Amino acid sequence: MLDAARAMSGLEAMAVLLGVAYLLLAMRESIWCWYAAFISTSLFLVIFWDVQLLMEAALQVYYLIMAVYGWWHWRSGRNHNQEHDNAAPIRSWHWHQHALAILLIVVAALASGFVLQKTTDAALPYLDSFTTWGSVVTTWMVARKVLENWLYWLVIDSAAIYLYLDRELYLTTGLFALYLVIAVFGYLQWLKHYRHQNA
Structure with missing residues (x-):
């Protein structure tokens, strides 16, 4: 049992x-982010399944697919005149696109929660569902290079911190606390690039 716990902490680290x-x-718009995402996601899939966060485990499968899609989209839309090793330029959504995205997240979270x-022994089913569906939409936004994805992550990561603390995933909790800080800088950096490309 102790060896299994050590192996799990090593995987989590x-x-x-x-x-x-x-x-x-x-944040730096490097296409290498998708390689790191793919491997990290594979490890989190095992970890979340082990602690019965079923929606979070299912989310990792989606993340694996989005890591491949994000890599392809950023690579295939590359503009050689851009300063960064990215693909498509950063875009910004209109308010009605955000309203639709938020409605989709809330409805999906309530339904799956x-x-x-009713049907499983999943831990914190509504919160698990909210962070999962929020992450589904927001990861799509990252892959499509939507500027406001960083603001969505601030809300989702804050909720995830409580979820992971409850499951005693302390390293993952620390990761998501760090994500909050990085999301602020990520938003500011993408905003600067967005303004520069549209100048």
């Missing part, structure tokens, strides 16, 4: 380090 690498590389509560 590696997943956390790669998670930090992913976000720092994404209800199903999980």
Whole structure:
């Protein structure tokens, strides 16, 4: 049992380090962020399944797919006149796109939270569902290079901190606290690039 716990903490530490690498590389608009995301996600899939965060485990499968899609989208849309090793330029959504995204997250979280509560022994089903569906939408925004993704992450990561503390995933909790800080700098850096590209 002790060996299994040590192995799990080692996996969690590696997943956390790669998670930090992913976000720092994404902030710099480096296509290498998707490689870090793919490996980190594979590790978190095992970890979340082990602690019965079923929606978070399912989310990791989506993240694996989005890591491949994000890599492809950033690479295929590359503009060689841009300063960064990215693909498509940063875009900004209109208020009605944000309203639709938020409505989708809330409805999906309530529906899956209800199903999980009634049919499984999932921990914190509504919060698990909220962070999962919020992450689904926001990861799509990152892959499409939507500026406001960083603001969404501030809300989702704050909720995730409580979720991971409850499951005693302390390294992952620390990662998401760090994510909050990185998200602020990520937003400011992308905003600067967004203004520069549209100048």
